[in-house]
Amino acid sequence: MYVMATCFAMIYLTLMNSSLNSVFSTDSVSFNMRLSQKEKVVSDIKSNTPVLNSVAPKTKKTRDTTVKKIAGSIEYKDFAKKASRNFLLSQLRLMMRIRKLEDKAGYDYRLRKIGGFCHLCAGQEAVCAATIGALDLTKDYVLTSYRDHGHALACGISTRSIFAELYGKAEGCSKGKGGSMHLFSVENNFLGGNGIVGAQIPIATGVAFAQKYKNVAGVTLCYFGDGALQQGAFHESLNLSKLWNLPVIYVIENNYYGMGTAVQRASSVEDLYTAGSPYQIEGCGVNGMDFYETYNYFASIVASVRKNPRPVLVEAKTYRYYGHSMSDPANYRSKKELDDFKEKDPIFSMKKKMIKDKQLTENEFKAMEKETAEEIKKAQEEASKSHDPKLEELYTDVIA
Amino acid sequence: MPEITIRESLNQALQEEMKRDKNVFLIGEEVAEYNGAYKVSKGLLDIFGKERVLDTPIAELGFTGLGVGAALAGLRPVVEWMTFNFALLAMDQVVNNAAKLRYMSGGQLSCPIVFRGPNGPAEYLSSQHSQALQSYFVHCPGLVVIAPATAYDYKGLLKSAIRSDDPVIFLESELAYNWKGEVPEEEYLVEIGKADIKREGSDISVICHSKTLQYAVEAADILEKEGIMVEIVDLRTLRPLDYDAIAQTVRKTNRAVVVDESWPMCSVGSYVSHHISSHLFDFLDAPVQLISSEDVPMPYNHSLELAAQPSSQKIISAIRKIL
Numbered sequence: 001m002y003v004m005a006t007c008f009a010m011i012y013l014t015l016m017n018s019s020l021n022s023v024f025s026t027d028s029v030s031f032n033m034r035l036s037q038k039e040k041v042v043s044d045i046k047s048n049t050p051v052l053n054s055v056a057p058k059t060k061k062t063r064d065t066t067v068k069k070i071a072g073s074i075e076y077k078d079f080a081k082k083a084s085r086n087f088l089l090s091q092l093r094l095m096m097r098i099r100k101l102e103d104k105a106g107y108d109y110r111l112r113k114i115g116g117f118c119h120l121c122a123g124q125e126a127v128c129a130a131t132i133g134a135l136d137l138t139k140d141y142v143l144t145s146y147r148d149h150g151h152a153l154a155c156g157i158s159t160r161s162i163f164a165e166l167y168g169k170a171e172g173c174s175k176g177k178g179g180s181m182h183l184f185s186v187e188n189n190f191l192g193g194n195g196i197v198g199a200q201i202p203i204a205t206g207v208a209f210a211q212k213y214k215n216v217a218g219v220t221l222c223y224f225g226d227g228a229l230q231q232g233a234f235h236e237s238l239n240l241s242k243l244w245n246l247p248v249i250y251v252i253e254n255n256y257y258g259m260g261t262a263v264q265r266a267s268s269v270e271d272l273y274t275a276g277s278p279y280q281i282e283g284c285g286v287n288g289m290d291f292y293e294t295y296n297y298f299a300s301i302v303a304s305v306r307k308n309p310r311p312v313l314v315e316a317k318t319y320r321y322y323g324h325s326m327s328d329p330a331n332y333r334s335k336k337e338l339d340d341f342k343e344k345d346p347i348f349s350m351k352k353k354m355i356k357d358k359q360l361t362e363n364e365f366k367a368m369e370k371e372t373a374e375e376i377k378k379a380q381e382e383a384s385k386s387h388d389p390k391l392e393e394l395y396t397d398v399i400a
Numbered sequence: 401m402p403e404i405t406i407r408e409s410l411n412q413a414l415q416e417e418m419k420r421d422k423n424v425f426l427i428g429e430e431v432a433e434y435n436g437a438y439k440v441s442k443g444l445l446d447i448f449g450k451e452r453v454l455d456t457p458i459a460e461l462g463f464t465g466l467g468v469g470a471a472l473a474g475l476r477p478v479v480e481w482m483t484f485n486f487a488l489l490a491m492d493q494v495v496n497n498a499a500k501l502r503y504m505s506g507g508q509l510s511c512p513i514v515f516r517g518p519n520g521p522a523e524y525l526s527s528q529h530s531q532a533l534q535s536y537f538v539h540c541p542g543l544v545v546i547a548p549a550t551a552y553d554y555k556g557l558l559k560s561a562i563r564s565d566d567p568v569i570f571l572e573s574e575l576a577y578n579w580k581g582e583v584p585e586e587e588y589l590v591e592i593g594k595a596d597i598k599r600e601g602s603d604i605s606v607i608c609h610s611k612t613l614q615y616a617v618e619a620a621d622i623l624e625k626e627g628i629m630v631e632i633v634d635l636r637t638l639r640p641l642d643y644d645a646i647a648q649t650v651r652k653t654n655r656a657v658v659v660d661e662s663w664p665m666c667s668v669g670s671y672v673s674h675h676i677s678s679h680l681f682d683f684l685d686a687p688v689q690l691i692s693s694e695d696v697p698m699p700y701n702h703s704l705e706l707a708a709q710p711s712s713q714k715i716i717s718a719i720r721k722i723l
Contacts, residue, residue, distance in 0.1 A: 141473065175506025184505035191472055192505065196496050202462050203497060206469020206477075213425070213451065213475060233492075236462025243457070397507035398541050399640075400565035 073308070074282065079134070079299035080292045085359045091133050091291065092354065093368055095125035095347050098150040100376045101159060102322070105149065105166055105180075109326045113384070114166045117195075118180045119147040123289075123321040126346035127253055128154040130294035131221060131316075134302045139218035141189045141211075143204040145225060146181035147253075147320075148193045155190035157183060159376060163383035171386035175393065197258075198224055198231030201250070205237040205311075208248035212309055219247045219305045227258020229267055229275055238279045238311065247309035249301055250276070253288065254317050259324040260332045276313035288316030289344045292353060401582040409555035409583050410440045410516075410572065414478065416587065417562040418448055421476060424562055425452040427463055428480030428517075437482045438518055438577055464490035464515070468498050468567075471513040476562060481517035484533045484571065491536070498567035499542030512565045516558070518574035519547075520610060520661050521709050527697035530705070532661035534610075535668050537569040538638045544592060545639040547571040549613035551581030553636055556590025564592060573611035593637045595645035601631035604719055605649040607672060608659035609635040612691075616659060618712035623719060630719065638668050643675070650676055654685040657718045659710050664692040686722035691715055 080088070102122040109118045121128065128150035132142060137155060144151045152162055157173050165172030166180055174184050174193075182193040191207065194200035204222030211218040228234055229252065241248050252272050256263050269275050273283035286297045294316060301312050319341040323330035330338075354360035404412075418424045425448075430437045432445040432455040445453040456463040460481065467477040481487045487494070494515065501509045520532040537545050544566045548554045554572070561568040598613060599620055606616040613634050620630035633649050635642065650656050656676050660669030673688045694708045 143469075172506070174504060174508070177506050178504040182504040184508050186505070186508040191509070192501070194497070196492055199465065199492055199497060202465020202493060203469035203472065205462070206466035206471070207473045208469075209466055210470045210473030210475045213470070233461055233465060236457075236459035237465070239457060239459065240462050240466055244454075397503045397505075399502070399544060400510065 074300055074304040074312070076296065076300045078296055080295050083295075087133070088350075088354060088359060089368075091129045091295075092347070092350050092360075093372060094129045094133075094154060095291070095350065096368065096372045097159060097376065098122075098125045098128060098153050099347060100372055101149060101153060101162065104376055104380055105163075106322060106326060108166070108380075114180065115168070116179055116181075117146065118166070118326045119145075119324065120322040120326070121147050121150040121320060123341065123346070124253060124255060124318045125150055126291040126294055126350070127223075127251070127288045127316045127318050130291045131223075131251060131298045133295060134298040135219070135221065137189045139189075139211075139216050140302075141191055141204070141207045141218065141220045142223075143191045143200045143207065143220065144193065144223035145197065145200060145228070146193070146195045147225070148181065148183050151223060152183040152185065152190055152193070155185065155188040157185045157188055157190060159379035160383050163380045164386050167383055167386075168388065169383060169386040170389040170393070171383065175397075176389045177393070177397065198228035198233040200224065201228065201231070201233050201237040202240075204250075205241045205246060205248055208241065208246035208309075208311075209244065212244070212246055217306050219249060219302055219309075221249050221251060223251045223253055225258060226252060226254040226256065226263045226272060227261070227266065228252075229269070229272060234275075238276055238281055238313070241311035242276075242279045242281050245310045247305050248311045249298075249305060250311065250313045252313070252315040254315050255320045256317075257320075257324065257332070260328065260330075262332070271315070273313055273315035276311070281311050281313050283313040283315070285315040285317065288318035289341070289346050289349065291346055291350045401584050403580045404551055404583050405578050405580050406551045406554050406572070407438065407440055407577040409551040409581070410558055411442060411444070412583070413555045413558035413562070414441065414444060415447065417559055418444070418452065421562075422452075423474065424476045424478065425454065425470075426478045426480065427454045427456055427467060429456055429458055429482045431455060431480050436480070438574070440572075440577070441480065460486050460489040461493060465493040465497070467513050467515075468493050468501075468511060471498075471511045471567075472501065472509055476512050476514075478514045478516060478562060481515060483517055483529060483574065484519035485529050485531055487515065487517070487533070488536075494537070494543070494567070494569075495540050499540050502566075503542060510565045511567045514558070514561045514564075514568045514570050516561075516570035516572060518577070519571040520573050520575070521693070521698060521705065522574040523705070524700060524702060525698070526700040530698040532610075532663075532693060534569075534571055534638055534660075535662040535666060538668050538671075539666070542567070543639060544568045544637070545571070546592065546637050547610040548590075548636050549573075549576075549598075549608075549610055549634050551579070551583050553590055553596070553634070555583055556588050557592065557636065560589045560592050563589075568592075571610060576611045576614075579614075590636070593640045593642060595633050595635045595637070595642035597631065597645075597649070598634045599630065599632040601629035601653065603629045603631075603653060604655040604657065604723060605631045605633055605653045606657045606659060606715060606719070607633045607635065607646060607649070609638060609668070610661065612659040612661060612710050615710055615712040615715055619715040619719065622712070622716060628719070628723065635672075641672070641675075646672065646676065647680060650680045651683045654683055655722050656684070657689040657691060657715060657722070659691045659715060661693050661710055663695055664690060665695065667692060689718040689722055691718050
């Protein structure tokens with residue numbers, strides 16, 4: 001376990017220093033993947049990495065399996081630098097709301113106010129806030145897995161209707177029929193909340209297909225964990241999306257464990273963002289614990305995909321503070337590993353940066369915490385008071 | 401009225417609906433350049449172009465899920481499975497997503513999609529390519545399942561299926577594509593969820609669907625010569641089931657033979673039989689008979705494979721048993 005923890009720490013340190021790695025391979029794509037990674041270009045985001053590296057070939061029709069490293073087609077810009085203070089504050093507040101919602105959900109689960117499976121994303125807030133913060137939800141779509149509370153909140157579903165859904169109430173965003181794993185809001189272009197590992201990947205690919213078919217300049221963001229990469233649905237979708245150049249950004253939320261199985265025990269691919277290279281899909285890895293870095297990359301990628309529709313695969317390295325679900329005590333990882341990641345806490349690090357940039361004071365942060373806690377408490381109390389669905393609801397919404 | 405093949409009737413339905421609504425598109429293996437493995441989509445690529453008639457890689461789970469996503473985002477996909485045997489690879493997307501998304505989202509989402517292709521026993525294809533899988537789909541709430549028998553019904557029901565806001569499983573009979581029937585030139589729809597009396601009779605009801613209608617008609621012709629008048633009810637839609645039509649015919653004849661190409665356990669046929677036995681018990685003069693496929697995988701040998709399936713002879717024997 002110690003070795004594993006050390007290994008993670010090393011991965012993490014590398015990541016911090018080299019947020020972006022190039023994706024390329026050599027003559028035989030599958031067997032030389034690891035070899036190619038030894039040669040990977042390690043670039044430092046702080047030293048102004050100008051472009052994302054890409055594996056997209058110039059012509060699609062070649063039968064040559066050699067994947068050449070070519071100049072990236074996505075221009076990286078420091079969007080956060082240009083972002084308003086209000087935007088940054090709102091994203092920090094969003095992360096705080098997600099954290100408090102998750103903590104409260106965990107608490108209520110133990111009280112049995114929430115039943116079934118409940119997968120919390122505390123620790124992963126920066127990924128939700130930074131990626132969805134880069135979208136235009138009047139035309140973009142979001143789909144994710146069962147670890148969906150954070151994405152739902154980031155898409156604009158109210159805390160109250162999320163709590164109501166967790167409690168199985170009629171006022172819940174899915175009328176109490178979906179529960180924790182199946183939050184939906186068509187109004188907010190948030191299409192769930194999928195309970196089958198990887199099943200949202202083909203669906204998101206289809207949503208992107210519809211965007212292209214209708215000629216809407218929209219993009220679809222599709223989230224899944226490291227565990228979903230081994231599903232056939234992932235590979236079939238990547239092939240289709242590249243074949244038809246669909247505007248879908250696949251986001252691997254690599255929290256290092258697919259349930260209790262460490263990623264290196266499940267994936268023969270080491271750097272997960274390279275998993276798109278057999279399909280000639282551009283990929284990059286970002287530090288998902290860092291709001292700024294994640295936001296900059298996503299804003300760059302979204303702008304590029306909107307202009308030039310195609311799939312992109314992004315690996316956001318992150319960490320879940322809770323177990324896989326509430327029934328998982330997470331005995332497969334060390335306390336030290338968890339503590340090490342908490343040192344890099346996304347909310348804490350964003351706060352630090354904002355204070356350093358003179359965009360936030362300690363007192364303002366404290367006030368924000370207090371307001372958020374009150375908001376969560378109020379939403380939770382109101383949701384608790386709402387009604388159970390009527391028995392007749394059992395038979396509605398089965399078919400049109 | 402012109403006589404056309406079932407294949408042509410399906411092609412007409414696709415053409416008409418694609419002309420009517422630009423959100424309708426066809427996707428599947430070999431549907432475009434090859435004109436369809438069974439030529440149902442012949443000529444559609446030339447008419448509608450490659451944006452609306454799309455060949456896919458051999459990846460049933462992927463393109464089925466893609467169809468589901470496109471439907472959620474406002475399109476009306478028609479997904480062709482080269483045969484229903486291959487649909488098993490896509491079952492997760494059908495059962496866990498297409499069928500459930502409306503319910504799980506509290507009615508927010510619609511999944512207007514048609515999954516179609518050949519189903520049921522064919523010839524000389526052994527166990528993997530010659531199966532009647534309707535019961536797999538009928539089992540699942542949230543789906544609409546259609547299994548027509550005549551060219552007229554195929555066309556009218558496919559058009560209704562494409563306009564439906566639900567995920568529709570549309571089962572075609574592999575061996576019936578060349579069968580002919582009368583189809584009017586003017587436009588028409590056939591309502592989903594309605595059975596059809598294909599032949600009036602007073603002595604016994606045969607309740608069937610899909611190509612077993614043909615066997616029922618053959619059996620009825622033979623028995624008519626003996627003065628036995630068989631009423632034939634073609635279910636056409638298997639989910640939602642037309643319970644009223646079943647009740648009416650059983651009340652009229654007081655005897656029922658149910659025919660279904662599925663295997664017998666937990667099948668469409670066994671469910672319909674159960675329904676009649678439990679809900680219409682007072683109207684029955686004899687136990688309900690079920691003619692299904694034999695409870696074995698399909699063999700290759702022709703005599704054996706014919707023996708495994710429902711036939712007019714089996715229907716006649718079942719009728720004689722309870723008359």
